[in-house]
Amino acid sequence: VDSVPNANTTALASALSKAMASIHQRGWCDGTGGNFSCLLQREPLRLLMAPSGVDKGSVNARDLIQVDGNGSVVAGQGKASAETALHLEIVNTCNAGAVLHTHSQAGTLLSQWALEQEGGDGSTPSSLELRDLEMLKGLEGITTHACAVQIPVLANNQDLQALSAEARPLLGGAPHGVLIAGHGLYAWGRNLGSAVRHLEILEFLLEQRWRRLLLQALTAVSAS
Numbered sequence: 001v002d003s004v005p006n007a008n009t010t011a012l013a014s015a016l017s018k019a020m021a022s023i024h025q026r027g028w029c030d031g032t033g034g035n036f037s038c039l040l041q042r043e044p045l046r047l048l049m050a051p052s053g054v055d056k057g058s059v060n061a062r063d064l065i066q067v068d069g070n071g072s073v074v075a076g077q078g079k080a081s082a083e084t085a086l087h088l089e090i091v092n093t094c095n096a097g098a099v100l101h102t103h104s105q106a107g108t109l110l111s112q113w114a115l116e117q118e119g120g121d122g123s124t125p126s127s128l129e130l131r132d133l134e135m136l137k138g139l140e141g142i143t144t145h146a147c148a149v150q151i152p153v154l155a156n157n158q159d160l161q162a163l164s165a166e167a168r169p170l171l172g173g174a175p176h177g178v179l180i181a182g183h184g185l186y187a188w189g190r191n192l193g194s195a196v197r198h199l200e201i202l203e204f205l206l207e208q209r210w211r212r213l214l215l216q217a218l219t220a221v222s223a224s
């Protein structure tokens with residue numbers, strides 16, 4: 001009754017299902033990890049997303065669920081992930097049209113590393129700097145390689161309401177992405193295409209970051 005069953009929904013569901021399969025194929029959401037959502041309408045808010053605990057590589061368009069602004073399932077079979085709260089926070093705070101959450105090797109590794117580097121206990125958010133690379137221009141609003149962006153890094157927390165509240169003040173200044181330490185990346189955009197682009201760019205930049213750290217360490221060893 002509350003769902004949004006129209007041609008637009010069907011097209012969006014098909015596009016989201018294809019995007020998830022492609023993201024899964026890249027190894028960014030193994031073992032039912034990650035979650036992915038698309039805004040169907042803002043008033044009242046309806047989010048199309050994958051149900052909790054399923055293999056994101058094989059979710060058909062018709063298997064997607066619809067949730068409302070409180071994270072309650074209003075259409076489809078299955079449960080909404082606890083992580084829905086952070087999806088909703090990003091959709092509301094950043095005016096995002098799609099949110100893509102991955103558990104990649106690079107995102108997991110570097111977010112943990114960034115928190116450890118700052119020697120924090122996770123009580124205050126850290127950040128990870130990405131700079132001076134051509135691929136930064138894939139992020140909306142960036143027109144030159146000669147710049148730096150800071151991805152906020154939050155300590156992991158199974159209390160998603162608390163995590164969302166902590167993320168809220170940082171989202172506006174974030175480069176269309178935020179990291180959860182030892183967990184993964186949330187990337188977003190004004191629509192699904194833009195969110196996919198931002199996800200691919202951020203995952204690329206994260207790969208670059210750890211490879212460069214490794215190269216610098218190897219160079220230092222061979223010079224000593």
Ligand SMILES: [Zn+2]
Nearest residue numbers: 034083101184
């Ligand atoms: Zn997750």
